[in-house]
Amino acid sequence: MSSGLPTYYNADAVREVLTWPLVNKAVESALVAIVKEDHKMPSSSFAFQPKRTFTACGKEPGKILLTMPAYVGNYKLKSPRDPGEVEYTVACKLVTSFSGNPRRDLPLPSIQAHVLLFDYQTGQLSAIMEGTDLTTWRTVSASLVATKYLYFRRFGAQAEQERNINVAIVGCGVQGQLHAAAFCAHFRVRQLNLYNRTQAKAQDLAYQLRQKFSTESGTQINVCSSPNEACHDADIICIATYSKEPLINLASLKANQGVHINAVGAGENHFSEVAPDIYQRAKVYVDCYANAEAELVGLPAPITAEVGEIILDGNYPREAEISIFQSMGMASEDACVAQAVRYALSLPQRFPY
Numbered sequence: 141m142s143s144g145l146p147t148y149y150n151a152d153a154v155r156e157v158l159t160w161p162l163v164n165k166a167v168e169s170a171l172v173a174i175v176k177e178d179h180k181m182p183s184s185s186f187a188f189q190p191k192r193t194f195t196a197c198g199k200e201p202g203k204i205l206l207t208m209p210a211y212v213g214n215y216k217l218k219s220p221r222d223p224g225e226v227e228y229t230v231a232c233k234l235v236t237s238f239s240g241n242p243r244r245d246l247p248l249p250s251i252q253a254h255v256l257l258f259d260y261q262t263g264q265l266s267a268i269m270e271g272t273d274l275t276t277w278r279t280v281s282a283s284l285v286a287t288k289y290l291y292f293r294r295f296g297a298q299a300e301q302e303r304n305i306n307v308a309i310v311g312c313g314v315q316g317q318l319h320a321a322a323f324c325a326h327f328r329v330r331q332l333n334l335y336n337r338t339q340a341k342a343q344d345l346a347y348q349l350r351q352k353f354s355t356e357s358g359t360q361i362n363v364c365s366s367p368n369e370a371c372h373d374a375d376i377i378c379i380a381t382y383s384k385e386p387l388i389n390l391a392s393l394k395a396n397q398g399v400h401i402n403a404v405g406a407g408e409n410h411f412s413e414v415a416p417d418i419y420q421r422a423k424v425y426v427d428c429y430a431n432a433e434a435e436l437v438g439l440p441a442p443i444t445a446e447v448g449e450i451i452l453d454g455n456y457p458r459e460a461e462i463s464i465f466q467s468m469g470m471a472s473e474d475a476c477v478a479q480a481v482r483y484a485l486s487l488p489q490r491f492p493y
């Protein structure tokens with residue numbers, strides 16, 4: 141930052157280096173860093189992450205601005221070829237959620253973000269990074285990491301490579317689309333069921349995914365006319381809508397078998413998409429307690445643990461349990477991913493991971 145001005149990383153630059161190994165490593169680091177010190181070694185990574193703020197943008201609902209600050213210290217993000225160094229990151233994401241944006245004459249994403257990065261020694265603003273794709277990728281990555289530890293690991297250490305699964309996607313917006321592609325890319329998906337309120341969107345997604353995954357891995361991709369139809373045979377459910385009413389209930393799920401739900405959406409109203417009878421039967425995990433205390437007031441079940449605690453202590457759910465990852469999104473994920481993106485962009489050769 142020789143000029144004293146922060147470097148600007150636009151959306152194209154960020155997209156150039158967003159890869160799953162990079163994002164998954166950063167997100168897993170963040171999920172572990174926020175866990176309380178007494179669960180960790182003294183030399184472990186750590187994060188200070190106060191609860192985020194919500195500003196209503198006007199009197200009508202559906203328009204909010206979130207500020208998401210974090211400090212993450214003593215963590216490794218670099219490529220395996222550069223293993224020695226640790227990172228310290230001071231960052232703040234500013235993100236808006238304007239749920240009507242896709243319906244504008246010129247449609248825009250519902251979620252739009254920028255991440256500010258500061259020099260950890262001087263506090264100077266060193267970079268501003270477009271954070272819209274970063275937000276989508278890190279949110280999907282949090283679901284992937286949660287699914288690995290909360291679902292697959294209950295069946296053994298190799299299960300994520302070996303086990304065939306059925307996946308249901310409820311809501312095929314920006315989040316649902318990337319969840320669908322990423323789950324097919326990471327796991328052995330036998331059947332992928334897609335549901336969206338406007339069915340044409342699910343059909344478009346099915347068409348695109350079939351080009352890639354039906355022939356490559358034999359995944360059967362179906363468009364469903366209800367959330368129940370999508371979920372009745374699913375091992376993994378990813379739900380990411382703005383619905384204030386439950387879209388799935390206990391009767392929508394496979395009976396007496398292990399099911400994992402990534403509950404991603406519903407805006408400020410995080411847990412409205414999934415009916416209370418599921419919560420009452422499930423073990424509920426969150427990304428961080430700090431946000432949960434403020435944002436999950438009235439959650440119809442106790443919180444079992446943070447995902448990072450399960451990564452550290454291996455206390456996985458039992459095989460036939462229903463687990464819910466109540467994903468809110470957290471600033472340290474954005475901080476770690478933004479740091480990794482900046483590092484990847486600084487290398488003379490791209491794609492080091």
Ligand SMILES: NC(=O)C1=CN([C@@H]2O[C@H](COP(=O)(O)OP(=O)(O)OC[C@H]3O[C@@H](n4cnc5c(N)ncnc54)[C@H](O)[C@@H]3O)[C@@H](O)[C@H]2O)C=CC1
Binds near residue numbers: 312381
């Ligand atoms: N947990 C996290 O870290 C994050 C969560 N989110 C949340 O994920 C959700 C989806 O975000 P995007 O995919 O970016 O939005 P989007 O606007 O691209 O997609 C939303 C989808 O939900 C569907 N939908 C909306 N209202 C519905 C209703 N009442 N009933 C049924 N379907 C409905 C729409 O058809 C659309 O396909 C939002 O609630 C958003 O706040 C977004 C980013 C991060």
Ligand SMILES: O=C([O-])C1=[NH+]CCC1
Binds near residue numbers: 206235275407468
């Ligand atoms: O963590 C995040 O960026 C968001 N969570 C809900 C809306 C945006």
